[in-house]
Amino acid sequence: MPDSTSETSPSAPAAPARRSDSTRAAILDAARERFAADGYERATIRAIARDAKIDPSMVMRYFGSKDGLFAAAVAVDIRLPDLSALPRHEVGHTLVAHFLDHWEENEVLTALLRVGAGSQAGAERMQGVFRDQVLPAARRVCPDPEQAATRAALIAAQLLGLSLTRYVLRFPPAVALTRQEIVAWLGPTVQRYLTAPHP
Amino acid sequence: MPDSTSETSPSAPAAPARRSDSTRAAILDAARERFAADGYERATIRAIARDAKIDPSMVMRYFGSKDGLFAAAVAVDIRLPDLSALPRHEVGHTLVAHFLDHWEENEVLTALLRVGAGSQAGAERMQGVFRDQVLPAARRVCPDPEQAATRAALIAAQLLGLSLTRYVLRFPPAVALTRQEIVAWLGPTVQRYLTAPHP
DNA sequence: TACGTTGGTCAACGAGCGTTGGCAAACAGT
DNA sequence: ACTGTTTGCCAACGCTCGTTGACCAACGTA
Incomplete structure (x- = not known):
């Protein structure tokens, strides 16, 4: 990660939309597909x-290294919905449905799972997503912090x-x-992991 | 998988215990550890x-190729217990406990999971374990074949x-x-996936 | 003692990888 | 039209990998 360019940063003076942006996007698309597959x-x-129809050296110039490319390609935002707004007994179904939606529209997650299982660095990236995005959401629903961590881990285990x-x-x-079927089977499980009393 | 030697095959004429067997075992041990890690x-x-303290070419002589080594190193036998012998409401807990035991005493399973997630060939090997060892066991407990497959997949998803x-x-x-805690949390889930009516 | 078989080392091969630097167009500002 | 920057291709480097074949030391049997 050599330089953090102004990519869609808020209230930036609207970067002049360089011609290379499409190439950059093509590389990222191809990278996501290949990493996932x-x-x-x-x-x-x-x-x-080859997939992006450019020269390998372009990848290096744009992303510095293979690690840099991977980091740029799998920038994950789970974007969990606000669970506190809906009735408690619907949380399980909602969560499973949301999870399915995000996974199927987005090959980033498959890429991340494949790589996360395959190397220490990948595992640490998945740990980061869990810690920064899943855990806080769990704490918002379940006040006791230790219970929130356990319950989030159980739900992650089931969904992953x-x-x-x-x-x-x-x-x-x-x-x-x-x-x-998935929602009907997994919904109650997730619901129980989230709200049932600690056994 | 070039040749299936008589490794602990039942009623074999007791192979003469060659001197190289220890080397073979050392290679397999090192391979399991490295593949898992x-x-x-x-x-x-x-x-x-290097781990087995021999020359790389020996690995080739003994196992033919890296694929052959992997195939020999991750010969998995889930060895599911006879579930029909115990009361139906205990099946979930028993299954989870058995699964935990086998996984923790055996780094083969971690290796298989890591590799299975990382390549098509690995995924096919895991499919084989599921098809040949898990599915038949599920059919023994749950007669309806289509339901057995679904229920086995749900349980596999939770445990994996x-x-x-x-x-x-x-x-x-x-x-x-x-x-x-794992048994207490996951036991009822597995139980439900196995015996609850199709939702 | 001679000799085929077994268990093992050594040095190299060809291929594919990430990565680098130089050079040619296309473009933008003046 | 001139010049500097952007965008791209090309050829190569250094490295590591799986794999191979030649060679060597024990060992068991005749």
Whole structure:
């Protein structure tokens, strides 16, 4: 991460929309796809550049290194909805539905899961998402901090387990599940992990 | 998988216990450890050979290729207990406890999960374990075959999700869970996925 | 003692990788 | 039209990897 350019920074003087922005976006798209499909090591810069129809050296000039490219490609924002606004007994279903939506419209998450499972650095990035985005949301719903952490971890285990079997490992029965079935099965589980008394 | 040697095959004429067996075992041990810690690509044959204190070329002689070594190193046998022998309402707890035992005494499973998430070939191997070992066990408990597949997938998602967050991604609250807490939280979930009426 | 088999080392190969620096167009300001 | 910057391609470097084949030391048997 050499220089933090003014990419969509708030109240910036509207960067002049350089011609290279489309190339940059093409590289990021190709990178996300390759990282999601192949994992970190097998997704080569050369292959990503080929997909983006440019030279491998351009990737280096734009992102500095393969690590820099990965960091730029998987900038995740879970964007959890405001759970405190809806009735407590609907939280489980809402959370599962939201999770499914975000995962299926966004191959970033599959890329992150693949890479997170494959290397220490990737695991640390997933830990960061959990710590900075999931945990605070859990604390907002569940005041006791220690319980909030445990409950968030249980929910993460259930939801990431579904993503793993469905989108990464592709177990046929997990792929065959419909959206409604998943919500109906996992909703009550998540609800219980979030609100049931500590056993 | 070039040749399936007579490794602990039942009623074999007791192979003469060659001198190289210890080397073979050392290679397999080192391979399991490296694959579990680093994943497939980063676990190099050279590093495995260094751990086993032999030359890299020996690995090739014994296992043919890196793929062959991996196949030999992660020969998984889930060895599910006979679930039909115990009362239905205890099945969930028993299953979770058995799963935890097997996972913690055996780094093969972590290796398999890491690699399974990282490559297509690894994913297919995990699919094989699911299809050949988990699904039949599920069918023995749940007669309706379509339901058995769905229920097995749900249980696999929950259990693998726990392993992922606890042993691979190492989310702190997932690592901090005690064995009893896991059984108490996940037991009822697994029980419900196995026996509750299809929602 | 001679010799085939087994267990092991050594040095190298070809390929693919991330990465670098130089050079050619296209463009923008003056 | 002149000049500096941006955008891009090309050719190569250094490195590590999986893999190979030649060679060597024990060992068991005749």
